[in-house]
Amino acid sequence: MGLATPRPGEARPPAESPREAAPPSSRAPYIVGPSFDWAFFLLPPLLALGLGIAISGTPFSDEPVQLLGREKTWAGLMVGSLIHAHLVAVFFRSHGNPAIFRLYPLRFILVPILAWAAIRGSAVVAAGATVLATFWDVWHSGLQTFGLARIYDRNRGNPPSAGRRLDFWLNHLLYAGPILAGATMLDHFSSFESFDAVGMPWLASVPARMTAAHHAWTLGIVTVGGLFLLFYVAATVRLMREGHRPSFHKMFLLVTTGACSVYTWGFNSWGEAFFIMNLLHAVQYLALVWAMEGARLRERLRLKWGGLTLALFLGGVLTYGVWAELLDSSAESLWALTLVVSLMHFWYDGFIWSVARKQV
DSSP states (O other), X not given: OOOSSOOTTOOOOOOSOTTTSOOOOOSOSSSSOHHXXXXXXXXXXXXXXXXXXHHTTSHHHHOOEEETTEEEOHHHHHHHHHHHHHHHHHHHHHTSOHHHHHHOHHHHHHHHHHHHHHHHHOHHHHHHHHHHHHHHHHHHHHHHHHHHHHHHHHHTTOXXXXXXXXXXXXXXXXXXXXXXXXXXXHHHHGGGGGGGGGTOHHHHTHHHHHXXXXXXXXXXXXXXXXXXXXXXXXXXXXXXXXXXXXXXXXXXXXXXXXXXXXXXXXIOTTSOHHHHHHHHHHHHHHHHHHHHHHHHHHHHHTOSOHHHHHHHHHHHHHHHHHHHHHOOTTOHHHHHHHHHHHHHXXXXXXXXXXXXXXXX
């Protein structure tokens, strides 16, 4: 496929210590290549932040338009379509890759059908699935940056196990911490309000109770997060003394993504936090799927030109994205389908890419 490294899900034998298993790396430091990585993995946090600031207060972001009976801003349509597009893109990896599909046929065929039936058949399940999708998305987003960072660290010649747990919790702190402690907390917990319609007022009151305790959450996250950052730095220095080779690309990714998350989720100074964070996440994910599956997709479609394959890939997922974003929520069966796509994306991504396992 033209990649500089093996696939993220490919297992590596753990090492005893950085000094023991960190010979000079023969790998290139990039996942795909310099231009591709900088454009689609490393710079998206800064580029998305810049674009979010640029559109803030403009008609593109603020003035609603009527589209197929739905009232949307152009910015909302853009990022909403990208969100749905990247969600459905996982199916190119799960169902479009024969080697992976053969490993988990029940997960890929039976589970989505059962999930759709449960959501469609029970209002309580539908409300619970909505909340689950909201917070699974937060967990999943932190793991995406974690996976990319670990690959850059591995490509630098470091053993996959060294510092892995530190990076795991750092990425969740940098992504989920500003949500719990910052200006967008209520926006995330508002999904609990759907329980009010199914006669579960205690769960529906979660947003109000979180708002009442928000100051305590903020103080706790800032305190624990600050202590963890000090511990992370000290642990990294210790690893370096044992022979660990710092990866510039990993550090650049973590610093820029973390700073962007703190600034946008935490303060939302420009009112574009959801646009910025979802844009950078979707761009990285679509690029990763294309890098891993583009060549295989071209072979399966028997196409000569990679550009045409890319156009079909992006055209397909974006068509679904626009459709899902403009879908009338009163079409309950179709709405349930989009929710199943979201849940399967988070689940499939976890075990296909193996970003939550001791393999990268």
